[in-house]
Amino acid sequence: MITPLLLLLLSLVSAFLFYGASSVNQEGRILLEAKDGLEAPPDAFSSWNADDDAPCAWKGVGCSSSGAVTSVNLTGFSLTGPFPSTLCRLPHLASLDLSDNYINGTLAGPAFAGCDALSVVNLTLNNLVGPLPDALAALPNLTSLDLSSNNFSGGIPAAFGRFPQLETLNLVYNLLTSTVPDFLGGVSTLRVLDLRYNLFDEGPIPSSLGNLSVLENLSLGHCNLNGEIPSSLGRLSRLAYLDLSFNHLQGRFPEFLAELPGLIQVELYNNSLSGRIPAGLGKLAKLRSFDASLNQLIGPLPDDIFDAPLLESFHLHTNQLTGGIPAGIARSKSLADLRLYMNQLNGSLPADLGKTTPLVTVDLSTNNLSGEIPASICDRGVLEQLLLIRNSFSGRVPDGLGRCRTLFRLRLQSNALSGPVPSGIWGLPHLSLLDLRDNVLSGGISPVISGAANLSSLLIEDNQFSDIIPSEIGAAKKLTEIAAGNNRLAGPLPASLGDLANLSQLDLHNNSLSGELLRGIQSWKKLTDLNLAHNGLTGGVPPELGSLPVLNYLDLSNNDLTGEIPDQLQNLKLSQFNFSNNQLSGKIPPMFADEAFLSSFLGNPGLCGDIAGLCPASRGTTSNRHGFLWLLRSTLILAGLILIAGLAWFTRRYCKYKKAMDKSKWTLKSFHKLGFSEYEILDSLDEENLIGSGASGKVYKVVLSSGETVAVKKLWCSSKPQLANPNTSMDDAFEAEVATLGKIRHKNIVKLWCCCTHKDNKLLVYEYMPNGSLGDLLHSSKVAVLDWPTRYKIALDAAEGLSYLHHGCVPPIVHRDVKSNNILLDGEFGAKVADFGVAKAVEVIEKGPKSMSVIAGSCGYIAPEYAYTLRVNEKSDIYSFGVVILELITGKLPVDPEYGEKDLVNWVCSMIEHKGMEHVVDTKLDLSYKEEIIKVLNIGLLCASSLPINRPSMKRVVKMLQEVRPQNKANAENDRGKLSPYYKYAAE
Numbered sequence: 001m002i003t004p005l006l007l008l009l010l011s012l013v014s015a016f017l018f019y020g021a022s023s024v025n026q027e028g029r030i031l032l033e034a035k036d037g038l039e040a041p042p043d044a045f046s047s048w049n050a051d052d053d054a055p056c057a058w059k060g061v062g063c064s065s066s067g068a069v070t071s072v073n074l075t076g077f078s079l080t081g082p083f084p085s086t087l088c089r090l091p092h093l094a095s096l097d098l099s100d101n102y103i104n105g106t107l108a109g110p111a112f113a114g115c116d117a118l119s120v121v122n123l124t125l126n127n128l129v130g131p132l133p134d135a136l137a138a139l140p141n142l143t144s145l146d147l148s149s150n151n152f153s154g155g156i157p158a159a160f161g162r163f164p165q166l167e168t169l170n171l172v173y174n175l176l177t178s179t180v181p182d183f184l185g186g187v188s189t190l191r192v193l194d195l196r197y198n199l200f201d202e203g204p205i206p207s208s209l210g211n212l213s214v215l216e217n218l219s220l221g222h223c224n225l226n227g228e229i230p231s232s233l234g235r236l237s238r239l240a241y242l243d244l245s246f247n248h249l250q251g252r253f254p255e256f257l258a259e260l261p262g263l264i265q266v267e268l269y270n271n272s273l274s275g276r277i278p279a280g281l282g283k284l285a286k287l288r289s290f291d292a293s294l295n296q297l298i299g300p301l302p303d304d305i306f307d308a309p310l311l312e313s314f315h316l317h318t319n320q321l322t323g324g325i326p327a328g329i330a331r332s333k334s335l336a337d338l339r340l341y342m343n344q345l346n347g348s349l350p351a352d353l354g355k356t357t358p359l360v361t362v363d364l365s366t367n368n369l370s371g372e373i374p375a376s377i378c379d380r381g382v383l384e385q386l387l388l389i390r391n392s393f394s395g396r397v398p399d400g401l402g403r404c405r406t407l408f409r410l411r412l413q414s415n416a417l418s419g420p421v422p423s424g425i426w427g428l429p430h431l432s433l434l435d436l437r438d439n440v441l442s443g444g445i446s447p448v449i450s451g452a453a454n455l456s457s458l459l460i461e462d463n464q465f466s467d468i469i470p471s472e473i474g475a476a477k478k479l480t481e482i483a484a485g486n487n488r489l490a491g492p493l494p495a496s497l498g499d500l501a502n503l504s505q506l507d508l509h510n511n512s513l514s515g516e517l518l519r520g521i522q523s524w525k526k527l528t529d530l531n532l533a534h535n536g537l538t539g540g541v542p543p544e545l546g547s548l549p550v551l552n553y554l555d556l557s558n559n560d561l562t563g564e565i566p567d568q569l570q571n572l573k574l575s576q577f578n579f580s581n582n583q584l585s586g587k588i589p590p591m592f593a594d595e596a597f598l599s600s601f602l603g604n605p606g607l608c609g610d611i612a613g614l615c616p617a618s619r620g621t622t623s624n625r626h627g628f629l630w631l632l633r634s635t636l637i638l639a640g641l642i643l644i645a646g647l648a649w650f651t652r653r654y655c656k657y658k659k660a661m662d663k664s665k666w667t668l669k670s671f672h673k674l675g676f677s678e679y680e681i682l683d684s685l686d687e688e689n690l691i692g693s694g695a696s697g698k699v700y701k702v703v704l705s706s707g708e709t710v711a712v713k714k715l716w717c718s719s720k721p722q723l724a725n726p727n728t729s730m731d732d733a734f735e736a737e738v739a740t741l742g743k744i745r746h747k748n749i750v751k752l753w754c755c756c757t758h759k760d761n762k763l764l765v766y767e768y769m770p771n772g773s774l775g776d777l778l779h780s781s782k783v784a785v786l787d788w789p790t791r792y793k794i795a796l797d798a799a800e801g802l803s804y805l806h807h808g809c810v811p812p813i814v815h816r817d818v819k820s821n822n823i824l825l826d827g828e829f830g831a832k833v834a835d836f837g838v839a840k841a842v843e844v845i846e847k848g849p850k851s852m853s854v855i856a857g858s859c860g861y862i863a864p865e866y867a868y869t870l871r872v873n874e875k876s877d878i879y880s881f882g883v884v885i886l887e888l889i890t891g892k893l894p895v896d897p898e899y900g901e902k903d904l905v906n907w908v909c910s911m912i913e914h915k916g917m918e919h920v921v922d923t924k925l926d927l928s929y930k931e932e933i934i935k936v937l938n939i940g941l942l943c944a945s946s947l948p949i950n951r952p953s954m955k956r957v958v959k960m961l962q963e964v965r966p967q968n969k970a971n972a973e974n975d976r977g978k979l980s981p982y983y984k985y986a987a988e
């Protein structure tokens with residue numbers, strides 16, 4: 001009876017005793033104090049219970065067998081706040097890992113006081129700033145120090161030369177300056193030294209680093225190193241990883257590498273190394289990866305180079321190597337990735353290459369290689385890419401390639417290959433690009449092409465292919481481009497071609513095709529170019545052609561077409577068309593009745609229309625010698641009379657005309673069928689219709705009597721001083737815009753309806769884009785937020801517009817001022833590229849420096865190379881487009897005081913390096929699209945690569961953007977190879 005009472009009493013006493021004081025031991029209290037100094041998400045420390053006796057079961061805390069705290073690991077806890085120095089009061093703390101948090105501030109003075117037991121310190125991926133702390137070097141037991149991916153600045157302190165036991169020093173991705181210091185050679189215990197991606201001044205590799213006798217990893221890529229590679233590095237007998245890439249190193253190739261038996265990976269690419277590659281690398285028993293691309297190496301590849309038994313990846317592209325490819329390559333049992341393009345290699349490939357070698361990627365383009373393509377090249381069954389462009393390979397395309405089911409890119413363009421192509425090639429299931437152009441190949445396209453489920457580009461131009469085009473081609477549904485001109489293809493066009501809904505270019509010119517043009521082509525919604533010139537096609541021109549929505553280039557010349565040109569073709573927005581040399585007859589549709597188009601219709605005896613010179617009305621030409629003199633005399637008299645009458649008439653007409661001119665004042669040039677007159681526009685240019693005003697002029701919104709709305713740009717008079725662009729006169733801008741936009745038609749390029757000029761006044765009339773510019777929408781706080789699907793669509797639309805300018809126009813057009821303010825949005829937020837005020841055809845640009853006096857582009861969008869090359873080409877547009885993508889993803893301006901000295905591109909890169917991709921994404925975006933957003937971000941970064949060569953073509957950009965969306969995923973080629981976020985290689 002007494003027991004319950006006793007228990008109650010006991011529990012009351014104990015509750016009293018422990019009330020208000022935690023039960024945890026001294027070390028636990030230190031940890032809690034450290035925790036309180038940091039901000040963290042609510043559940044981060046949920047296991048840190050102050051009522052526990054000891055902290056050893058707390059998440060992130062490790063204890064020795066005696067119960068002392070020896071490790072604290074709070075990686076990825078999302079902690080914010082200053083470095084928790086309190087932890088140094090834990091007397092046995094040996095390992096401290098606070099990586100991947102938001103710890104900020106400096107590590108000044110006493111931050112590590114008392115931390116004498118520390119052996120491992122990992123603070124990577126935080127926001128620490130200021131100088132590197134001297135005090136770290138005084139920790140007697142420190143073996144591993146990782147301060148990478150922070151914002152430490154200043155030079156590496158001299159104290160860092162005195163670490164007593166340090167084995168790993170990682171300072172990658174900081175803002176360190178000065179040079180790579182000599183004194184690091186004094187840290188004789190170092191195994192790993194990684195200083196990549198800092199802001200060092202130019203300086204040499206200190207030869208003292210050769211004293212680091214146990215060093216295994218020396219990573220000094222992107223360290224602004226110059227001079228020669230010191231031979232002292234040859235003493236690093238345990239070296240396994242050497243990365244000196246992306247520097248300015250000169251002098252001879254480091255011969256000592258052959259004497260370092262532990263080497264696994266060597267990265268020397270992108271320097272200025274010269275001289276020959278020494279023999280001996282082949283005896284490196286552990287070597288897996290070797291890259292000395294983008295240097296100035298000469299001479300032959302050493303004979304033994306492929307003897308290295310584990311060599312997987314061998315890159316030496318873009319050098320000046322000569323001589324042959326060593327026969328030893330065929331004996332390699334591990335080589336998978338071989339890139340030797342852009343050299344002067346010659347000779348032939350070993351006949352049995354591929355029998356034992358598990359080749360995956362082979363790029364030997366742009367060399368002088370000859371002989372046959374090895375029959376066994378795909379024998380191991382893993383070959384994905386074979387690129388042999390621009391060599392002198394001859395003989396047949398080997399049968400083995402027809403069975404190479406892993407292949408997804410095959411490019412054999414511009415060689416001397418002959419004979420029929422193994423039929424299997426036409427139907428390889430993964431092949432996306434088949435490029436056989438410019439050879440002497442013959443035979444037919446095999447019906448097995450129905451199996452080419454992923455074939456996107458079929459490029460077989462300039463060969464001797466014959467036979468009919470098999471109707472099975474209609475099953476290759478992914479085809480976007482067929483280039484088969486200059487061959488001997490015969491027979492009719494298979495009706496199944498009309499099923500290829502993705503087709504954008506169909507070029508079959510100069511073959512022996514016969515029969516009628518295709519009917520039933522309604523699915524050609526994406527066809528922009530159709531070239532069937534120089535064949536024997538007969539029958540009429542099908543009216544359906546007029547319903548192809550984006551057809552822009554149409555060449556049917558030099559066939560035997562008959563009948564009339566259907567009026568429906570007037571619906572097309574053609575930049576070029578050619579019907580010449582056929583048997584066409586009847587009247588030319590009124591829209592084409594312009595002298596400018598004369599050459600498009602010549603050689604059709606029965607064709608007539610209101611074009612001077614087309615069908616000279618044949619008058620009676622009888623004259624007889626007898627009446628000749630009389631005729632001459634009468635003619636002279638008559639001519640005199642006509643002259644007088646004509647003069648009088650002309651004077652009157654001229655006065656009348658001048659009057660009319662003064663009244664109308666404007667001359668009009670239209671590029672589309674217009675449903676309005678210029679007067680209607682002139683009357684509406686009131687200030688109340690003003691919707692914008694920019695460097696080149698004012699923009700008005702004009703609602704016409706027809707109900708249609710147009711945008712009218714009134715350019716500033718040329719006499720006005722141009723503040724924004726003192727070098728361009730408005731005349732130039734106007735001419736450029738008219739010349740460019742008047743010629744081109746594309747769904748993603750803003751339509752120029754017409755232009756009106758009078759003296760200095762110039763008006764441009766465009767289709768009206770109700771949602772204004774992307775720049776305004778993104779950066780003004782007034783408007784509703786653009787969601788991700790819309791932003792993605794805008795990126796894709798704009799990319800297609802630019803791709804059209806670069807790849808769909810002859811000569812290509814460079815926009816030169818791509819920016820978010822020049823991307824306009826229609827009612828459905830479809831995007832169109834606008835403002836061609838500084839656009840130029842590439843041909844014009846290449847004509848000389850004069851045309852380059854104009855500074856084109858806008859702040860924050862100008863490609864870095866412009867600063868030193870002053871050259872603008874397609875790559876500059878691609879860079880600017882990359883900036884637009886970054887704007888779409890970050891929602892930020894291209895330049896902003898927030899970034900300090902940097903621009904948006906630098907800001908994004910450094911954020912990603914230090915914080916990760918997520919931290920640059922606009923917080924207004926729905927993160928359920930994160931995966932897509934990151935993919936597009938990567939494309940943007942690729943476009944904004946500092947090296948133009950790394951920027952993909954706009955065509956490729958479009959493709960990559962399309963592949964981002966799940967519904968396009970099936971289309972996606974895998975991006976393989978060793979790729980960093982900035983894809984290292986730009987293979988053709």
Ligand SMILES: *[C@@H]1O[C@H](CO)[C@@H](O)[C@H](O)[C@H]1NC(C)=O
Nearest residue numbers: 073074075095096097120122
């Ligand atoms: C900290 O924990 C993470 C995983 O939770 C682990 O990868 C890392 O190696 C640990 N750090 C140390 C220094 O042991």
Ligand SMILES: *[C@@H]1O[C@H](CO)[C@@H](O)[C@H](O)[C@H]1NC(C)=O
Nearest residue numbers: 080081082102103104105106
């Ligand atoms: C650290 O970050 C917090 C939260 O963002 C901020 O309030 C604090 O001022 C920062 N401290 C330093 C020293 O920058």
